[in-house]
Amino acid sequence: MENTEKMMxxxxxxxxxxxxxxxxxxxxxxxxxxLLFWGWLIFICSLSEYLLYKFTxxxxxxxxxxxxxxxxxxxxIYGFVTGRKEKAxxxxxxxxxxxWIGFMFAAIVLFIVLARSMESIAPFILLLAxxxxxxxxxxxxxxxxxxxxxxxxxLALVAHFAGPSxxxxxxxxxxxxxxxxxxxxxxxxxDHDKV
Amino acid sequence: xTRFKDLNPILHSQLRLAVISLLISTExxxxxxxxxxxxxxxxxxxxxxxxxxxxxxxxxxxxxxxNYPQTLCRIxxxxxxxxxEYVKALKDYLNPDKGDQK
Numbered sequence: 001m002e003n004t005e006k007m008m009x010x011x012x013x014x015x016x017x018x019x020x021x022x023x024x025x026x027x028x029x030x031x032x033x034x035l036l037f038w039g040w041l042i043f044i045c046s047l048s049e050y051l052l053y054k055f056t057x058x059x060x061x062x063x064x065x066x067x068x069x070x071x072x073x074x075x076x077i078y079g080f081v082t083g084r085k086e087k088a089x090x091x092x093x094x095x096x097x098x099x100w101i102g103f104m105f106a107a108i109v110l111f112i113v114l115a116r117s118m119e120s121i122a123p124f125i126l127l128l129a130x131x132x133x134x135x136x137x138x139x140x141x142x143x144x145x146x147x148x149x150x151x152x153x154x155l156a157l158v159a160h161f162a163g164p165s166x167x168x169x170x171x172x173x174x175x176x177x178x179x180x181x182x183x184x185x186x187x188x189x190x191d192h193d194k195v
Numbered sequence: 196x197t198r199f200k201d202l203n204p205i206l207h208s209q210l211r212l213a214v215i216s217l218l219i220s221t222e223x224x225x226x227x228x229x230x231x232x233x234x235x236x237x238x239x240x241x242x243x244x245x246x247x248x249x250x251x252x253x254x255x256x257x258x259x260x261x262n263y264p265q266t267l268c269r270i271x272x273x274x275x276x277x278x279x280e281y282v283k284a285l286k287d288y289l290n291p292d293k294g295d296q297k
Contacts, residue, residue: 008209010289013202016209017282020216023232084260087228088221 024090032187033082034075034100035145039179041071046171053168062118072104096139103132122171126156133178144185148178202288205250206281210235210243215278218253218270226266244268252277 008016045064052061079097083089106128114121134149136142152174159170206212213233218224230240247253252274256267270278 008207008212010285012209013207013212013285014289016212017216020213020232021220024217024220087231088217088224090221092220094222 024088024092032183032190033078035179035183035186037075037078038071039175039183041067043172043175043180046168046175050168050172065118092139096136099132099135099139103128122167123156123160126152126159126170126174129174129178130156133182137182142182142186142189144182148182151177202284203277203281205246205252206277208243210239211247212281214240214243214247214268215252215270215274218268219275219278221269223267223269226268229268247274250277 045067048064049061052058052064083097086093107125110121110124110128114124130149130152132149133152134146137145137147137149155170155174155177159167161167162170206215210233213235214229217229217232226237226240226244229235229244230237233240235243244253244255248255251271254269254271256269258265258267
C-alpha cells in the first residue's frame with residue numbers, strides 16, 4: 001500500500017474496508033487437528049468399551065474412558081503452542097476457541113454428575129457435543145461440520161431410544177459423522193488452499 | 196447530507212483506514228501481520244500507526260517473544276466509535292438521497 005495521504009474516493013474507501021475485513025476470516029488450520037484427534041480418541045474408546053462388554057467378562061470396561069484425561073492436556077497444549085505462534089487473533093477465532101472450552105467444562109460437570117450412572121451418559125454427551133460442532137460449522141462457514149452437529153443430536157436420540165444392542169454404537173458412529181468425516185474434509189480443504 | 200470533506204481525516208487515508216479495518220475484527224494483531232495484510236513498507240506503516248495511536252484510536256504494546264521484539268496493536272473503544280461514524284458518513288456520502296430522506 002502506497003503513501004496514504006493522497007485523496008481517496010468514497011468507493012476506494014469502501015473497497016479498502018471490505019478487502020481488509022475479508023482478510024480476517026477465521027484461521028481454520030487448528031480446527032482439523034482437534035476434530036481428528038478427538039474423533040479418533042473417542043471412536044477408539046467407545047468402540048473398545050462396546051467390544052469389551054460384548055466379548056469379554058470385564059465389568060469395568062468403562063475404564064477405557066480414562067484415556068480422555070491425557071487427551072484434554074494434549075489438546076490444550078497443542079492449542080496453546082499453536083495459538084502463541086499466530087500473529088493475530090480475530091474475534092471469530094476467539095469465539096471458536098471459547099465455544100469448545102465451554103463445551104469441555106460442561107462435559108467435565110456432566111461426567112461428575114453422572115459418575116454413578118456412566119451407562120446412561122451417551123445421549124447427554126452427544127446432545128452437548130452437538131452444540132459446539134454445529135456452532136463451529138457456522139463460524140468457519142463449513143457445512144460438513146454443521147451437518148455433523150445435527151447428526152450428534154439424531155444419534156443422541158438413537159442412544160436413548162434404541163435397544164441395548166444398537167445404542168452403544170451411537171457414539172462411535174457420531175465420531176465418524178461429526179468429527180472424523182468433517183475433520184478429514186477440513187484438512188483436505190486447508191491443504192488444498194495452501195497449494 | 197455528508198460532504199466529502201466531512202469524512203474523518205485521520206481515517207480517510209488508505210493505509211490508516213486499512214489498519215483500522217483489520218483491527219476492527221481482531222482482538223490483537225502483530226505489526227508484521229498488519230504489514231503482510233496491507234503490503235505496506237515497515238517505515239510507512241510505522242508512521243501511520245503512530246498517528247492512529249496519537250489520535251487514541253489504537254493501543255500499541257511492545258513486548259519480547261523468544262528474544263525478538265514484538266509490536267502488538269489493538270483498537271480502542273474510541274477507535275471503534277470513530278470507525279463506525281466514518282462508515283456511516285461514507286454511506287451517507289455514497290447514498291445522499293437515502294440520507295436526506297431520514
